[in-house]
């Protein structure tokens with residue numbers, strides 16, 4: 106079973122519900138791909154492939170491993186957390202989710218609507234005691250956190266350029282030393298040449 110969850114509901118809770126439902130209906134856990142998205146309204150809805158699906162598995166299909174390119178495909182559509190769905194004549198979110206899941210699994214098992222029981226009469230005893238929680242939101246960084254982060258970045262950059270500067274100074278010293286060596290060598294060469302020329306002049310004067 107592969108679950109791609111695009112909602113704020115906890116994926117581990119969703120997986121437990123889906124696995125229990127698939128098991129209860131005798132459907133394939135291994136080959137089922139379930140996409141979870143939000144719905145505009147306040148009741149759970151769904152869609153599913155009639156039997157095996159070999160096309161493009163909706164959004165995120167390209168990210169799926171090849172074995173899920175041929176799978177039993179279910180799309181569960183859940184109301185956003187906080188949407189009131191526990192009205193007096195409506196089942197709980199979990200029960201509604203479980204009933205829709207069983208209906209969609211029915212499609213995966215190649216059942217048509219005329220062959221299935223109406224949604225509200227579907228019994229889902231396996232869903233009792235299961236829960237669907239909302240993911241914990243990461244706490245927003247405070248102003249102090251952000252300032253600390255910026256300061257440590259600045260510190261890192263100062264360290265980096267200080268190291269670069271020290272290295273540059275070392276290299277400059279080395280190359281200056283080399284330059285001095287070549288300058289001295291050149292000077293000595295010039296003096297030697299000048300001395301040699303001087304003695305040549307002397308020879309020519311004697312001849």
Ligand SMILES: [Zn+2]
Pocket residue numbers: 208212218
């Ligand atoms: Zn249907």
